[in-house]
Amino acid sequence: MVQPKKILLSAALVLGLAGIADFAIAADAHAPAPERQSWSFAGPFGSFDQAQLQRGFKIYREVCANCHGLSKIAFRNLAEEGGPGFSEAQVKALAAEYKIKDGPNDQGEMFERAGRASDRFPSPFPNPETARASLGAVPPDMSLLAKARSYSRGFPLFLIDPIIQYQEHGVDYIYALLNGYSKKDDANWNDYFPGNKIGMPNPLADGQVEYTDGTPATVKQYAKDVSAFLMWAAEPKLETRKKTGFRVIAFLILLAGLTYFTKKKIWANVAH
Amino acid sequence: MSGHSTYVPKSALGRWFESRLPIMGLIHGSFVVYPVPRNLNYFWTFGGILSFMLVCQIVTGVVLAMHYTAHVDYAFASVEYIMRDVNWGWVIRYTHANGASMFFIAVYLHMLRGLYYGSYKAPREVLWILGVIIYLLMMATGFMGYVLPWGQMSFWGATVITNLFSAIPLVGDAITTWLWGGYSVDNPTLNRFFSLHYLLPFMIAAVVALHVWALHVTGQNNPAGVEVKNVERDTLPFTPYATVKDGFALVCFLIFFSWFVFYSPNYLGHADNYIEANPLVTPAHIVPEWYYLPFYAILRAIPSKLGGVVAMFGAIVILAFLPWLDTSRVKSAAFRPLYKFFFWVFVAACLGLGYLGSQPPDGGYVIAARLLTLYYFGFFIIIMPLLGLFETPKPVPASIADAVLAKNNSHAQAHS
Numbered sequence: 001m002v003q004p005k006k007i008l009l010s011a012a013l014v015l016g017l018a019g020i021a022d023f024a025i026a027a028d029a030h031a032p033a034p035e036r037q038s039w040s041f042a043g044p045f046g047s048f049d050q051a052q053l054q055r056g057f058k059i060y061r062e063v064c065a066n067c068h069g070l071s072k073i074a075f076r077n078l079a080e081e082g083g084p085g086f087s088e089a090q091v092k093a094l095a096a097e098y099k100i101k102d103g104p105n106d107q108g109e110m111f112e113r114a115g116r117a118s119d120r121f122p123s124p125f126p127n128p129e130t131a132r133a134s135l136g137a138v139p140p141d142m143s144l145l146a147k148a149r150s151y152s153r154g155f156p157l158f159l160i161d162p163i164i165q166y167q168e169h170g171v172d173y174i175y176a177l178l179n180g181y182s183k184k185d186d187a188n189w190n191d192y193f194p195g196n197k198i199g200m201p202n203p204l205a206d207g208q209v210e211y212t213d214g215t216p217a218t219v220k221q222y223a224k225d226v227s228a229f230l231m232w233a234a235e236p237k238l239e240t241r242k243k244t245g246f247r248v249i250a251f252l253i254l255l256a257g258l259t260y261f262t263k264k265k266i267w268a269n270v271a272h
Numbered sequence: 273m274s275g276h277s278t279y280v281p282k283s284a285l286g287r288w289f290e291s292r293l294p295i296m297g298l299i300h301g302s303f304v305v306y307p308v309p310r311n312l313n314y315f316w317t318f319g320g321i322l323s324f325m326l327v328c329q330i331v332t333g334v335v336l337a338m339h340y341t342a343h344v345d346y347a348f349a350s351v352e353y354i355m356r357d358v359n360w361g362w363v364i365r366y367t368h369a370n371g372a373s374m375f376f377i378a379v380y381l382h383m384l385r386g387l388y389y390g391s392y393k394a395p396r397e398v399l400w401i402l403g404v405i406i407y408l409l410m411m412a413t414g415f416m417g418y419v420l421p422w423g424q425m426s427f428w429g430a431t432v433i434t435n436l437f438s439a440i441p442l443v444g445d446a447i448t449t450w451l452w453g454g455y456s457v458d459n460p461t462l463n464r465f466f467s468l469h470y471l472l473p474f475m476i477a478a479v480v481a482l483h484v485w486a487l488h489v490t491g492q493n494n495p496a497g498v499e500v501k502n503v504e505r506d507t508l509p510f511t512p513y514a515t516v517k518d519g520f521a522l523v524c525f526l527i528f529f530s531w532f533v534f535y536s537p538n539y540l541g542h543a544d545n546y547i548e549a550n551p552l553v554t555p556a557h558i559v560p561e562w563y564y565l566p567f568y569a570i571l572r573a574i575p576s577k578l579g580g581v582v583a584m585f586g587a588i589v590i591l592a593f594l595p596w597l598d599t600s601r602v603k604s605a606a607f608r609p610l611y612k613f614f615f616w617v618f619v620a621a622c623l624g625l626g627y628l629g630s631q632p633p634d635g636g637y638v639i640a641a642r643l644l645t646l647y648y649f650g651f652f653i654i655i656m657p658l659l660g661l662f663e664t665p666k667p668v669p670a671s672i673a674d675a676v677l678a679k680n681n682s683h684a685q686a687h688s
Contacts, residue, residue, distance in 0.1 A: 147538060148546035148547045155627065167536050237356070241362060241537070248530050252526050252527045255523050259519050259520040260520055267513065270513070271310065
């Protein structure tokens with residue numbers, strides 16, 4: 001909020017209009033900014049924590065999947081590099097637990113069959129209208145949620161974000177939201193949801209999902225794990241991207257150095 | 273200026289070909305022996321960078337078009353298919369999406385360089401106007417490209433911008449309906465935007481060819497703002513001098529570009545565009561891409577819809593009249609102390625307008641946007657014509673060689 005005033009001040013001086021620099025810019029009545037969390041996938045060398053993704057997937061399956069789709073993710077993705085690291089056999093077994101609508105067969109009829117690794121996660125509702133009819137609102141598909149949510153960092157932080165590579169606004173928001181049910185008497189009150197009235201009542205409770213690896217079964221931990229899982233779901237190529245980026249940029253810096261010295265040598269003997 | 277006719281093919285085949293189509297001679301004349309002022313600084317490397325960016329956008333764009341589906345039911349899903357299932361599709365899409373921003377960063381620096389050093393003045397008026405046309409085409413291309421992923425900002429951005437045309441008296445609504453191909457932004461709109469988004473870059477390429485042609489007729493401007501008087505003393509051959517310098521600048525630019533592609537690929541976009549377009553749900557704030565924000569701020573600063581539209585387009589069109597609005601006989605701001613000051617305030621005003629364009633249009637933001645809009649137009653319509661009459665410029669060097677000599681002497685003195 002400082003800079004526009006500063007710019008304005010110079011503009012005001014130029015235009016010879018004194019006394020306008022002190023007007024008040026209406027403060028935004030926004031929800032509190034989510035707190036920045038530490039994530040294994042943040043930063044230039046970030047990578048997903050496989051165990052965390054597996055726990056997050058468990059929460060998705062046991063809690064979120066009752067209402068939220070994950071339509072862009074295929075079962076096979078769970079076994080792909082840079083993901084939760086399930087084995088092919090695990091993925092096959094998992095897919096087989098799902099019923100997938102297929103068809104028409106040669107009699108012209110639709111039928112249900114067991115899922116295959118290549119199938120995508122079936123959505124809990126056949127269409128948004130059914131969801132609205134039974135829940136009163138349409139729960140968003142979760143495939144891209146971690147990239148489709150964000151919060152404003154405000155001036156001047158938003159200018160610093162690309163330099164420090166802070167790009168986990170979406171997951172930080174989701175984590176804050178899942179921990180933002182602060183009113184015991186109002187299950188639809190959320191500190192971080194715009195307008196505070198959220199359609200989804202508090203979905204998580206301590207001990208609700210069983211963890212077998214000794215990780216504490218708390219809402220905070222659940223929120224953390226499922227947020228990480230959603231980041232992977234939204235950006236399954238994140239690890240490859242960062243690894244490739246390091247190589248590309250290292251190569252370019254080397255090339256820049258070589259080009260710079262070539263340039264220096266060529267220009268050394270001419271006045272410029 | 274162009275150094276043609278020095279090319280002599282070495283082989284018999286080369287001679288045979290050259291006497292039928294002298295294209296090698298043209299290339300040799302334009303990019304090898306072409307004389308370049310020896311005092312150019314790194315702000316003169318953006319022309320090369322922009323040519324690279326145009327090719328980069330066309331190449332990545334053609335590959336994306338192989339996998340993209342221009343239909344309201346499939347567009348969003350096809351983009352995600354590119355991101356997840358097409359081999360290296362994510363890098364192609366992120367390069368294309370961030371490439372648009374890089375293109376605009378480079379073009380803004382290129383334009384501000386022209387503005388600072390008076391590159392639009394005689395004899396380069398046509399060169400400058402061709403540049404303004406390229407910029408307009410880029411704006412149209414970028415806008416239509418942002419609609420293609422069919423996210424919420426795509427849809428609502430398209431709705432807001434196409435609705436501007438309805439402000440035109442009498443025929444406005446008819447024009448808007450014609451643009452949409454219906455009564456709202458829908459499948460026909462998406463289809464025609466895809467078609468035009470594919471076409472316009474090639475029109476840009478054609479105008480770029482004219483731009484380069486015009487450049488090679490008049491020769492480049494330079495930081496001293498004086499014309500080449502003696503090719504031998506004032507210039508250097510394009511190759512190797514400009515080639516290697518442009519090359520170094522391009523590699524540095526690519527590092528910056530890669531930083532966004534690989535480490536902050538969604539920073540320059542809007543989160544809402546990862547939500548599929550929904551005509552029934554309006555986003556809380558509809559914001560265009562960052563490179564339109566100053567103009568968006570101008571649009572919203574004017575209290576009448578038609579006035580806002582006129583001001584917004586006027587803000588771009590006015591650039592074409594710069595050669596005649598600037599009355600000063602001196603080109604470079606280096607010798608124009610007052611102009612230099614007003615120039616930097618203008619840069620600050622543009623950045624300020626950009627910030628205001630991203631904020632909700634209420635309260636102090638609107639007042640600020642109005643003041644900055646006033647300065648934006650005042651700079652061109654009042655300050656520029658008057659400065660030429662009232663400003664006393666510093667002494668201008670007699671030639672480029674003299675400018676270089678003076679610079680090197682002051683350096684030598686500083687070091688001794």
